[in-house]
Amino acid sequence: MADELDPRARRTRGAILAAFTTLALGRRYDAIRVAELIAAAGIGRSTFYEHFRSKDEVLVAAVEPILHTLASAALGRASKAQVRAMLDHVWEQRGVARVLLDGRTGARLARRIAALITARRGASATLPAMAAATAQLTMLRLWLRGEVACPVADLAAHMLACRALLNDPT
Incomplete structure (x- = not known):
């Protein structure tokens, strides 16, 4: 543009x-x-x-760097250190993050992450991309709310493991 x-x-x-x-x-x-x-x-x-x-x-433009990191993690293109740094930032802004991850806003963010994944992978990856994005945001939401406690390093590993959802099941 x-x-x-x-x-x-x-x-x-x-x-x-x-x-x-x-x-x-x-x-x-x-x-x-x-x-x-x-x-x-x-x-x-x-x-x-x-x-x-x-x-x-x-909103989407404001959180775009976070969404890019999540998409890169799902694609296996982010390092654990990058994901940890993003999680540290989200934790510092957890009050805002909790609100943004709920309801239709959270759904909008999931669609944007899925679009980033699909754009890098190809149109055939739409369903797996949405599954990976939704899984990542669900883990993030549970962690931020304190419903599931885990160290940042473990959460980063789980975020990166979402790449398995993009593998071809055949």
Whole structure:
């Protein structure tokens, strides 16, 4: 996309993402309104919609590095150290992460991870990609809620083991 190369577009996207992060740290995701996001970013409504279609799209962009790490782990292309670093970051932001992983937001994140996996693997991997993404987010959700306690190193190993779900069953 040409806008990604434009420094003004990068600054505007950065302002929107920074505003989103600030708002998300202070309240529940569902309580954030696009109008508040626009005001916090210091931009106009039309400018917001030139860069994002919705608040949900901003959410996905804000957590994209985490989603890429999870997709890479499912594909067997991430190191245990990379996954551990991502898990440490998620733990530091666990209050926000718990909220984001629930309900339709969690489902949206699972679809994005599956899309990243499928894009790297091919269209025939849609069902296994969704299974791997859902498994990863379920483990993450259980760990963040304290329902299943395990060391970060063990959770990282389980995240990486999701690559088995992508293997051809025949």
